[in-house]
Amino acid sequence: MKRPTIADIARRAGVSKGAVSYALNGQPGVSDATRRRIMAIADEIGFSPSSAARALSGASARAVGLALCRPARTLGIEPFFMELISGVEAELSARSFALTLQVVADPDAEIAVYRRWWGERRVDGVLLCDLRADDRRIPVLEQLQLPAVVIGGPDGTGALPGVWSDEAAALAETVEYLVALGHRRVARVGGLPELQHTRVRTDAFRSVCARLGLSSSDTVTSDYTGEDGARATRRLLSAARRPTAVIYDNDVMAIAGLSVAQEMGLTVPGDVSVVAWDDSPLCRLVRPPLTALSRDIPEYGGQAARLLLDAVSGVRVAGVRTGTAHLTPRGSTAPPRNP
Amino acid sequence: MKRPTIADIARRAGVSKGAVSYALNGQPGVSDATRRRIMAIADEIGFSPSSAARALSGASARAVGLALCRPARTLGIEPFFMELISGVEAELSARSFALTLQVVADPDAEIAVYRRWWGERRVDGVLLCDLRADDRRIPVLEQLQLPAVVIGGPDGTGALPGVWSDEAAALAETVEYLVALGHRRVARVGGLPELQHTRVRTDAFRSVCARLGLSSSDTVTSDYTGEDGARATRRLLSAARRPTAVIYDNDVMAIAGLSVAQEMGLTVPGDVSVVAWDDSPLCRLVRPPLTALSRDIPEYGGQAARLLLDAVSGVRVAGVRTGTAHLTPRGSTAPPRNP
DNA sequence: CTGAAAGCGCTTACAG
C-alpha cells in the first residue's frame, strides 16, 4: 500500500503542498474553507505526516527517549519502572509523541546512547532515571543541549530540572510512626548505594534516628533483588539485639524480608515489623499485607513527561516537587512484643 | 552544539558526500584507504547518521514498535512484559535498532497506532502481543504490509509469523505431575478469556483432565490481577468438594491464591497445592515457594526480535516454536492430605 | 491568502 503524502492531498485539493502543510499544522496562511477541505481530504485518505520528513525539516522528531540502566532481572521484578512508563506514555501519546526505550548495561553505555540519539536526531529530549552522586550523564546532556528532565533531585541535577519528592519527610514520618508504636531498634535495607535517592534516604534515616534518640540507625545497602533483601534481613535478624522493625527500599525486598523472618521462626509484626517503600499490589497480596510508603508513580512519570515536553517546546522549565510518599499502615507493623 | 553531518566529513576528507555514505555503509565504490580515512574522521567527530534523513531516503527507520494493550496496573505488576522488553531490547540494540513503545487502551486504539506508525514511517515493523481469537489487528497489518511478528500462535496469526511455545504440552506435564502426586480434583484460574493462549490452555486442560479421568476440569477466567485471582480462589476453595490443586495463569494470581488459602485456614501444600504459570523471582520469595512453569522470557522476546529484524530486511520468515515451559517443583505442591 | 522554491541530511542511480 502506498503511503499518502501532502503532495497527494495538494493534488486532490488543487492547492500547493505549502498550503497543505499550513492547513494541517494550524498555521495562518490559508482560508478557513481551504483548511477545512484539506483536513477533510487528509482524514479521508488516512494521512499521517512522515516523522522522518518532519524531523528533517527542522521540526521535532516527536519522540522522547528513556534509557533504563538496570540488569534485566531487576527491571522485570520491580513494578516501579513499568508504572513509571505507563504514566509517561499516557502523557506522551496524548500529544502524539513516541517513547523510545533502551535498556543499557551501565552509565557509560547510557551516555553513548544519548550521544547517538542526539547525533541521529532521534529524540527531542530524554528522561533521566536513577540519578547518581556526581552523575556523569548530566554534563554530557548539558553539553549536547539535549532537553532533559531528571526523575529525582532536587540536588545533583546540575542545570537540568528534576521531578522529585520529599524522601526525607517520608522517611521521617515512617520512623516516627514506628517509634510511636514503641519501637526503639529500627533498621533499614537500602537500595543501590551509588544512587542519589539512596543517599538522601540514608542520611535522613540517620538524622531522624538521632533526633528521636534511637540507639542504632544502620542501613544495609542492596541491589534491590529479593535475594539481596533476604540476605540483608538474615544478617539483621541474626544480630544479638536484633531490630524490631525494618524499612525496605522496595517492595520486593520487603516481601523477601517477610519470608526470611517467618523462616527464622519470627512472627510479623509481633517480633519484627516490616515497611516497604513504594507500595504496589504485591504488598497487598502477601500475609500479613505490608505497611508501605505509597505514591502515585504513573502520575510521577506523567509530570516528568509534561515537564520534558515543555522543555522540548522551548519553555524554560524549573524542577517540580511531586507529592510526598505517604505511609499506608497495614498488617505488617504493630507494637513490638519485646521492645 | 552543532551536529556533524556527512558534509562535514566529506569536507575534511576531501571527498564527495556520496563517497562518505558508501564508506560508512560498507558499500563498494570507495578505495580501502579512503574508507579508512573517512571512518576515522567519522569516529573522531562522533558522527551518527541522522535517522530522519536515512529514513527519508528510503532506508529503514531502524526502529520497531511495540504496542502494549493492558491497563496500567496490570502492566506494572506482571514481570512478563518488562522481561520480554529486555529480551527484545538486547537483540535490537545489538543491531542498533530503537524500540518505540506505546501503551494503548484497547485493540481499536492499537490498530490506530499501527496505522499512524505506518503513515509516519516511524517504525520498520511491529511486535504483536496478546493474540486474540479472530484478531482484528492481523488483517490490518497484512493490508498495510507492515512487517510484523506475533508473540503467540501458531494458530490465528494469519500470514504473519509467530513465536510460540507448546502451551498444551506444558499444561499436560503439570496435570500429569499433580495426578502422579495423587490429586484427583484439579482446578485452574485462567487469564483473559479473549486471549488466544488462554483458550489454548483451557482446551488443553479440559482434554488432559478427560484423558486422565479426572472428574472436574473447570477453568475460572480472570483479568490477571491479584484481586481477581483472590476472588476466583475464594470461590473455588469454598465449594463443597474443593479442588486439592489449583493452576494459575500468572505468578501474581498464584501468590494471591496462596494468601487466600492461608486466610481460609487451609495449608499449602497440605490442603491445596498451588502452581504458577510463568515463573518469576516472586515465586521464590513467598512461603512456601511456588511450583511454577518456567521459561526464558527474555529469550522469547529476543527470538521475536530476531525474526522481526529478518522480516524487516526482506527475508521471508516462518514462525518458530520456542522452548516449552518446564515445571519447576517447589514447596507449594505435594500429595493431597485428603484426596 | 496562495504558489514556487529552497533546504533539512541522507541514499543511490548515473556519468565520468
Next chain:
DNA sequence: CTGAAAGCGCTTACAG
C-alpha cells in the same frame, strides 16, 4: 574508483 545530482516528504521564508 569518484563526483555531481536527483530525490525522499516535509517546513518555512519569500514573492506575488
